[in-house]
Amino acid sequence: MTDFDVIVIGGGPVGENAAARTAAGGLRTALVEAEKVGGECSYWACMPSKALLRPGHALAAARRVPGVPVGERLDPAAVLKRRNEFTSNWDDSGQVGWAVGAGLEVVRGRGRLVGERQVDVGGRVLTASRAVVVCTGSVPRIPSLPGLSEASYWTSREATSAQEVPSSLVVLGGGVVGVEMAQAWARLGSKVTLVVSGERPLPKAEPFAGDLVADGLREDGVTLRTGVRATGVSTADGVSTADGEVTLELSDGSSVSGAHLLVATGRQPATFDLGVEQYGFTAGDALPVDDTGRVSGVDWLYAAGDVTGRALLTHQGKYAARAVGTAIVTGAESPAPWTAAVATADHTAVPQVVFTDPEVASVGWTEAEARKKGVEIRVVDLDIAVAGSSLHADGYRGKARMIVNEKTRTLVGVTFAGPDTAELIHAATIAIVGEVTVDRLWHAVPAYPTISEVWLRLLEAYGL
Template identity: 65%
Template sequence: MAEQTFDVVVIGAGPVGEVAAERAAKGGLKVALVEHELFGGECSYWACIPSKALLRPGNLLAAAKRIPGVPVGDALEPARVLERRDWFTGKGDDTGQVDWARGAGIEPVRGHGRITGEREVTLDGGEVLVARHAVIVCTGSVPRLPSIPGLDTIRPWGSRDATSASEVPARLGVLGGGVVGVEMAQAWARLGARVDLVITGPRPLPKLPQFAGDLLLDGLREAGVLVHTSSGLEEVSAVDGGTALKLTGGAELVVDELLVATGRTPATGDVGLDVLGLSAGDPLEIDDSGRVSAVDGGWLYAAGDVTGRALLTHQGKYEARVAGDSVAARAGGAEIPTGPWSRYSATADHRAVPQVVFTDPEVTSVGLTEAREGSADRVVDLDIAVAGSSLHADGYAGKARMVVDTERGVVLGVTFVGQDVSELLHSATIAVVGEVPLDRLWHAVPSFPTISEVWLRLLEEYGL
C-alpha cells in the first residue's frame, strides 16, 4: 500500500475541516485534507447556504408586501429561485474549493478516510496517510431518523433532499418543529407547495421561550403552512399517488414527499473509532483546545458537530480555529496558554453561542433564555415597538428578552424575534460574552430610527 506522511491529516473538508486545515497550514505544517464527497461540505451544498437561498426570496416578498407603495407580485417564481440556489451551490462542482485548498498550502485528498492506528488514516483505496503530529476529525453530523412503523418502506426526504430538490412538491409533509423543519416548511410553502408541519408540542422551537414559538407559529401559518400541533406521526405507508401519514389522534394525510427533520447526530459511525476503543456514533468529547480526551498521546483532535457541543457552523469554525492553532503551536514545542480567554481555548459554548433561525419572523438567541434556578436573575420581556421597527414594516410584530444577573449587573442572555432581527444578534453576543456592565451599556447609544433602539427600551424596562 502507498504511504504518505504529513504533519496533520484532517478528515472532513466542510467549512470546519477547511478552517482547521488552513490554521494548521498557516502555522507552517504540511496538511492533508481528506473528503469522500464534496470539498466545501454539508453547509456549502446541502445545508446553510442552499436553505438560506431558498428562504430569502420568500422573506423579501413578505417584507415588501408590508410596505404600502412597493409594487410586488403575489407569488415567487420557483424556477428562478431554484436557479439562484444552484448558483450558490455551484451545482455540486467543488473545483473552486479544491483550488482554494491548494492555494492555502493544503493537499486535498479524495477518499473515505478511516483511522486505522495511532496517527494513521487509511483511505478506501488502501492508501495510508501518516500524521507526524495530529489527526483532526471534522466529519460533521448526519440526520437522526425516528422509529416509526412504515418509515423504512418509503424513501423520506432528509435535509439534503429538502434543500436540493429540483421541483416544488405539490404536497409536502414535514415532521419536526426544530430549525430544519420550520425553515424548510416555510420556504417550500412560499414556493407554492401545500405544506403540513407535524410537531409534538403546542409550538415549534420548544427549547426557546414560548413567545418565540408563538410568533413563529403565526408566521408559519401566514405563509400558508398547515401546522398540526401536539401531534406526531404514528404510521407511514406508500399509497397510489404518494405517501399516507397517520397522525396522533387518527388524522390522515397524503403527501408527495415527507421531510423527516427530527434532529442530527455526530457523524462518527464510520471514522474508525473502534480501533481506538471508542464507540462508533458517539460524539468525540474534547478539551477546550480540541484534543479528544479519551485518546492517549494527545494526537487526536476534533471540531464541529462531531464533538456534540453546539451543532452550528459558526461554532464549528470557531472550534476549528482553536484546534488548528493548538496543533501548530504544540508541533513547534510551545506550551499553549489555557483559560477562558486564551485563543487556544474554545469556550464559547460554555457561556454564549449565538443562533439564528432564518424564518419570517427571524428567531435569534445568545446565552441564557431563562433565569437560572434559585438565582436572583431577572428576565425583562417587551415588544419590539420602536420608531425603527414601525418604519421597517407596517404592523411590525416582534419581542425581545434580556436575562440579567442582578448581582453582577451584566447580561446573561438575549432573545430577539421579529423581521430582520438577526442583524441585532452580534451586539447581544458582544454584550453577553464581554460581560458589559449594564451601567456601561447604557452609554452605548442606539442610532435613531433603527430597530436597535430596543436596547434602550430593554435597559429602561430594567430600571436604568
C-alpha cells in the same frame, strides 16, 4: 517518515478552517473528504436553505411597506436557479481550488482511524507527525417508524436541493430545519403540513419565539399539527416511489398526506465507520473534547464541529476549528480561557439565527436554562415597538427578551423574534462575551431610528 504533520478528516467548513489554520502555521496538512469539499453547509444546508428562504422574505417585506410595487407570487424557476448558483451547481472544484491555494493537499475518499496518528483512505494509509483532526459533522437522525424505511422520504439534503416545487409536503419535526423548509416551500407554492410533537415549533427557543414563528407559518398557509407524534408511514399503493403520495399516521388516530415527506427530527454526530471504537467511543455518539478540541484520552486526536456535540452550528464549529488549529500549531496544553486556542464561548455565548419570517435570533441561555443553572436572574420582556421597527414595516410584530445575572449585572441571554432581527444579535453576543454590565451598556447609545433602539427600551424596563 510521515506523510503529513496534520491530517484533517472532513472537508466541510469546519475541516477547512482547522486545516487552513495548521497550514498557515507551517504544518504539512492533508484534507480528507469523501464527498464534496465545502461540506454540508455549502451544498445541502446553510447556503441553499437561505437562498430558498430569502426571496420569500424580500417579497413579504415589500408587501409590508405601502407604495412598493410587488407581484403576487415568487418565480420558482428563478429562485431555484439562484439557489443552484449558490451551491455552484454542486460542483466543488472552486472549493478544491481554494484548498490547494491555502497549501492543503486534498485527499479524496473516506478517512478511517486505523492506528496512532494513522488514517486509512481507500487503502492508502496516511500518517501524521503531529495530530489527526476529526471534522466529519453530523447526519440526520432518522426515527424508528413502522413503514418509514420502505417509503421514499426527504432529509434536509433533498429538501434543500429539490429541482421542482412539490405539490404538497409533510414535514415531520419542528426544529430549525423543519420550520425553515416548511416556510420556504410554502412560499414557493407547495401545500405544507408541519407536524410537531410539542405545543409549538422551536422547542429549544424561548416560548414566545416559537409562537411567533408558528403564527408566521400559518399566515403563509402552512397547516400546523401540534401535540401529536408520528406512529407510522405508508404509501398510496404500498410501493415507494419518488413522487408517490406518502401518508404519515399520527398518535391521535388521524393522518396527513403529501407528495413528499421531509423527516427533520434532528441530527447526530457522524462517527460511523470512523474507527472510534478502538479508542473506547461508540459509533454514532459525540467525541468528547476539551476546549482546545483534544479528544478525551487520546493526546494526538482532536475534533471540532457537530461531531463533538457541543454546538451544532456552522459558525460555532468554524470557531472551534480555529481553536484546534491554533492549539496544534502552538502546542498549547492548557491555554487560558478566551485565548485563540480555546473555544470558551461554547459554554456561554453561542449565537443562533432561525431564518424564518419572523426571524429568531438568540445568544446565551434561555430563561429555563439560566434557572436550571441556579443563576439569580431577572428577565426583561418587551414588544419590539420602536421608531425603527415602525418604519421598517407596517404592523411590525416582534418581541425581545433580556436575561440579566443580578449578581454581576451582566447579560447571560438575549432573544429577539421579529422580521430582520438577525443583525441585532451580534451586539448581544459582544455584550455577553465582554461581560459588559448593564450600567456600562447604558452608554452604548443606539442610533435613531433603528430597530436597535430596542436595547434602550430593554435597559429602561430594567430600571436604568
